[in-house]
Amino acid sequence: MENNKIITVIVDHLKAGYYESEIKDILKDENISENDFKNLFNQSKEIVNNDNIIKLAKKNKLKFFGYLSITVLTLLIFLFYLPKQIESPSTFYSIIGSAIICVFAFISFLYYKTWELEFVKEHEAPNINYSFLVIMILPCAILYFIISSVFENVADNMLKExxxxxxxxxxxxxxxxxxxxxxxxxxxxxxxxxxxxxxxxxxxxxxxxxxxxxxxxxxxxxxxxxxxxxxxxxxxxxxxxxxxxxxNSKEKEITPNDLIKLMSLNTKDIKTELNKISYGWEFNNQEMLWVNKRKNLGISINSTTVNYIGQNFSTADYFLKKNGFKRIDKIETSSLSRLDANKLYENNDYEATIKALPQGNGKEPLAITTITKK
The missing domain is CATH 2.40.50 (OB fold (Dihydrolipoamide Acetyltransferase, E2P))
Incomplete structure (x- = not known):
């Protein structure tokens, strides 16, 4: 039998788990000398070792991409799938998700480049020491807060929608x-x-x-x-x-410009505009008045006039002046607090008055601020 064929036989039997002595007995009819058998056996053994190294390299590479895939898949599940399914902030899932991702990311890191032949010849596979997971505490904590934030934001967005x-x-x-x-x-x-x-x-x-x-x-x-x-x-x-x-409300104070804008809007648009400023406005059909019970405010509107009810009488003067209106009445300063006197204001296009609305029980009166087109 030719040497190449003998080597093939030896390689096949080595891969099958036969010992050297067993292979030697199988080939005794070939009348191979002791030295020739040794040489052929060593060549066969080297071929088997090289094949094993290549297989281990492929195995390590497969494991790396397997663990990396699990890491990425778990990350996607906990960042995009589960938050929508659960629709609730979840400490439990945030802890579980960050732990799973960190463990598989750690193993993926250990398997990185372990498919290189030099590494396989020396180590075969990485020695996984799970005590080193302690280095993942900080990344895991950061990941926990990220996942927790995603769960909370998704829940809020779905609630808003x-x-x-x-x-x-x-x-x-x-x-x-x-x-x-x-x-x-x-x-x-x-x-x-x-x-x-x-x-x-x-x-x-x-x-x-x-x-x-x-x-x-x-x-x-x-x-x-x-x-x-x-x-x-x-x-x-x-x-x-x-x-x-x-x-989607600004929750800000109403300004004279806001009130003026309402004069040109229809009923549906008035409600939308008012609730953009502060939420809670509804139309009271009995009083023919827009009312915000949460803010204790009222507004009546037509195409030329708007009445704003509810702000404190003491702040109504500043309310108009800071928005470009000027006092034009001749009431003496000492009598400005009279509740039966209208305060008069104007700008280039509008006139305004402030009238007190007594509340009783010693409470500060409210103001009725009226703005009218000239």
Whole structure:
């Protein structure tokens, strides 16, 4: 038998797990000398070793891309898929997601370039020491906050997109104190019950600031919004910041220019414009007045005149002057506080008056500010 064929036989048997002595017995009929067998066996062994190195290199490369794929897939799941499915801020999923991603990212890093032949010849595969995972604590913490932020932002965006406004009732609440190295952190939670559009009763909770928590009481009615796709995803409409965030309202003070603009709008556009300024405006058909109960303000409008009711009488003068109106009446300064006297103002295009509206019980009177086209 030719040497090449003998080497092929030896290689096949080595790969099959035969020992040198067993292979020698198999080839005894070939009358191979001891030295020739040794040489042929060593050549065969080198071929097998090279084949094993190539296989290990491929295996290491496959593992690297496998672990890297799991890392990327998990990252995509926790950043894009789960937040939409859960539609709620989630500490649990943020911890689980950041832990899984960090572990597989760590293993992927260890397998990087382990498919190079020099590495395989010396080490075969990386020695994974999981005690080194401690170096992933900081990246894992950063990733936790990123995932947590994504869950919260997606929940807020979906709530904003699918919101339905209802009135809920406070049924319980509490404060949890968490200790850390910097001290104690208080987390305040309010639990409310409300009924959805479909008539389903829902109990949901919302975290609030500690200073806000003190203002809640049992059976209190609160305005809130919930998501059609997940009714437990809620937000209270209590602060200007919340209202501005979810209602696209600027939550700013009305100016004379805002009032003037309303004169040229139809009823539908008036409501839209008013709620852009501050949320909560509705038209009262009985009083023929636009009313904002949340702000305790009222406005009546026609094509030439607008009446603004509700601001304090003492601030109404500044309200007009800071927006370009000038006093034109001749009332003496000492008598400006008279409640039966109208204060008169004008600019190039409009006239304005301020009249006091007494409230009684010693309260400061409100102002009725009227702006009319010249």
């Amino acid at each position: 699918n919101q339905i406004e209802v009135v809920g009732k406070v049924i319980s609440g509490g404060e949890t104190e968490i200790q850390n190295r910097r001290g104690n952190i208080k987390i305040s939670t309010i639990v409310v019950e409300f009924t959805t559009e479909e008539g389903k009763k829902v109990i949901a909770s919302e975290e609030v600031d500690t200073y806000e928590f003190q203002g809640f009481y049992l059976n209190q009615e609160v305005n809130l919004i919930y998501s059609k796709t997940n009714p437990e995803n809620i937000n209270f409409l209590l602060t200007d910041a919340d209202i501005s965030k979810f209602k």
